[in-house]
């Protein structure tokens with residue numbers, strides 16, 4: 247069971263757009279951290295993912311376990327949001 | 329032992345790959361037990377036990393105890409001891425048209441063909457909208473006097489194609505061939521597909537510069553997509569390698585974030601006058617420094633961070649420039665590797681050769697957009713070629 251989903255995005259990133267579209271189609275609610283609007287949170291995305299890129303999707307489960315998915319990667323995203 | 333009775337498939341209703349595996353087993357008339365992990369927590373628990381904690385569906389247990397995670401139909405049939413080629417030729421569902429790629433050329437072709445009631449399946453491996461979707465603002469696409477963002481244009485194209493009935497599937501094509509009946513057979517990551525006609529509109533991908541440090545610091549300081557990763561370089565110093573239209577356009581975009589940009593150009597800048605004028609303005613302001621006739625030899629760093637680039641000028645003098653990140657725009661590589669050996673003829677760089685009807689060397693296989701040899705690498709022309717190809721394909725299918 248999902249507790250929360252957070253996506254780090256920017257306004258211009260097409261892959262972020264694809265992740266958001268995918269989650270919406272699946273009816274999954276998410277919080278978005280837009281790094282153009284919240285530049286100070288860029289280091290948070292980097293710490294979570296280990297890389298300097300978006301989208302970074304953080305899926306937190308009810309038991310507080312976390313999965314961090316970098317990029318638009320359906321093979322990992324689809325099972326993570328079950 | 330009754331082998332088939334004991335197959336258990338863990339899946340969920342919303343999962344496309346689960347549906348594919350379920351359809352496949354049903355088509356093969358193989359019995360199985362379906363456990364929907366959304367409906368029963370213990371199914372989810374069991375699935376996680378089987379996958380050692382990985383959230384992967386479909387997860388399939390075979391009677392011999394083997395576990396398959398997210399198998400392709402090919403893998404599944406192999407594990408079940410079935411001959412997939414034989415099965416495919418017996419069960420093939422034949423599409424009128426399959427379009428490979430989901431960029432502007434593909435989506436335009438799909439708008440035309442579906443309006444003409446030609447059943448059309450679009451296969452895209454990455455982002456719908458292709459290269460156009462990852463471009464910030466498109467200023468020269470006719471009809472949008474203020475420019476349009478790449479994401480918006482892609483969204484409009486997708487919705488328009490879907491309005492007429494185009495089906496867009498997330499899938500990658502690995503091979504094309506022709507079967508004995510003249511149908512085109514596409515090997516994909518999700519199994520084989522058949523079509524009467526095929527349009528290849530696979531565009532191109534960013535090229536690498538192939539220098540030390542490039543691989544090592546990929547996404548940790550070396551980037552190929554300014555619209556994706558530029559935001560990490562707010563108030564930082566970066567270098568851009570390249571000097572063509574795309575490199576200059578991306579450099580201008582990156583000025584929004586970076587405090588300073590070193591533009592490293594191997595020979596001279598080859599971009600439109602309007603873009604060059606904009607660059608000159610930033611050079612005057614001191615925000616961009618241009619290095620012409622300069623080779624970039626290496627990207628250097630430590631502790632997983634890029635620290636500098638090593639360059640060499642025309643007279644062979646080497647120097648180091650301190651930067652926090654490097655963006656590479658040194659041209660594009662055609663997405664045509666999957667066509668090697670297929671009979672589709674490529675030019676020396678790898679772009680697809682076509683005749684006046686945009687048909688390739690294989691009858692009924694067409695090409696349009698950036699992937700076509702001689703294409704002008706613009707969205708407006710990719711869209712034009714998509715429309716032309718659609719009309720030629722209609723003729724081909726009518727004959």
Ligand SMILES: Cc1cc2nc3c(=O)[nH]c(=O)nc-3n(C[C@H](O)[C@H](O)[C@H](O)COP(=O)(O)OP(=O)(O)OC[C@H]3O[C@@H](n4cnc5c(N)ncnc54)[C@H](O)[C@@H]3O)c2cc1C
Nearest residue numbers: 429431432433453454458459501530531697698705706707
């Ligand atoms: C940085 C940059 C800026 C640009 N700016 C402009 C501009 O301002 N104006 C302009 O007119 N043009 C611009 N262009 C060029 C423009 O983006 C391209 O000309 C246009 O996108 C080409 O469209 P296409 O449909 O032919 O290919 P693409 O847009 O490249 O789409 C091809 C699609 O095919 C998919 N694909 C590839 N192989 C497979 C496979 N085997 N199976 C399934 N799918 C596959 C890819 O994932 C991709 O989505 C720019 C390009 C770049 C790189």
